[in-house]
Every structure is written in C-alpha cells, then in structure tokens.
Amino acid sequence: MAKKSQANNLPRIVLKDLETMGEQIKLARKRRKLSLIELAERAQCSVLTLMRVEKGEPTVSIGIYARVLYGLGLHGDLMHIAENDKTGILITENEIMKRNQRKEEYVNFD
Numbered sequence: 001m002a003k004k005s006q007a008n009n010l011p012r013i014v015l016k017d018l019e020t021m022g023e024q025i026k027l028a029r030k031r032r033k034l035s036l037i038e039l040a041e042r043a044q045c046s047v048l049t050l051m052r053v054e055k056g057e058p059t060v061s062i063g064i065y066a067r068v069l070y071g072l073g074l075h076g077d078l079m080h081i082a083e084n085d086k087t088g089i090l091i092t093e094n095e096i097m098k099r100n101q102r103k104e105e106y107v108n109f110d
Contacts, residue, residue: 010058021065022056028072029054042071 010018029039040050045064052060053068069075 008058015056015058017056018058019056022054025065025068025072026054028074032072034072039068039071043067 029036034042036047036050040047043050043064044067049060049064050068053064066075066078069077
C-alpha cells in the first residue's frame with residue numbers, strides 16, 4: 001500500500017514555486033552541460049529522482065535538493081532560504097517600537 005502524502009495538498013502558489021525551482025535546477029544542469037546521469041551520480045541519487053527534482057515534485061525531500069545543488073556547485077543557495085523575511089522584520093520592529101513607547105510612558109511624569 002502506498003504511503004499517503006500531504007504534498008499534493010500544498011497551496012497552488014507553493015506548487016508553482018517548486019516547479020520554478022525545478023526548472024532553474026534543470027537550466028543550471030544544462031548550462032554546465034551535464035547529463036541527467038552525470039548529475040545524478042554527483043548528487044548520489046537516481047536519475048528518476050533527479051527528474052522529479054527538475055519537475056519540482058513536492059514529495060522529493062529537501063535533502064535530495066541539497067545534494068543536487070551540491071552536485072551543481074550551488075550548495076550556498078540553500079543559505080538564502082527565508083533570507084529576505086520582510087514580514088518577520090516588520091513584526092519585530094513593531095514589537096520593539098511598542099516596547100519603547102511603553103518605556104517612555106513610564107519615564108514621562110507629565
């Protein structure tokens with residue numbers, strides 16, 4: 001019996017992002033003039049798994065993506081995930097401003 005996965009229940013935009021990521025990996029492989037077999041060997045995965053990565057299938061583990069990026073010499077790209085967290089930064093800045101305002105209220109004896 002096949003293992004049930006929630007991967008196909010991902011939001012459409014996430015599935016599209018994975019597809020785009022797969023296309024970018026495929027382009028990187030082609031720019032390096034690597035065959036599927038050569039990159040699969042470098043990434044220590046099967047050609048079928050690499051093909052699934054290049055399609056952006058959501059059931060492929062992040063560890064496989066990491067090995068494929070390593071095989072392409074792009075392992076540093078993983079360090080950019082969630083790097084530009086504008087929402088998180090705004091939330092933190094708002095919390096700091098609120099704390100500072102509360103501190104100022106205690107200091108003002110007007």
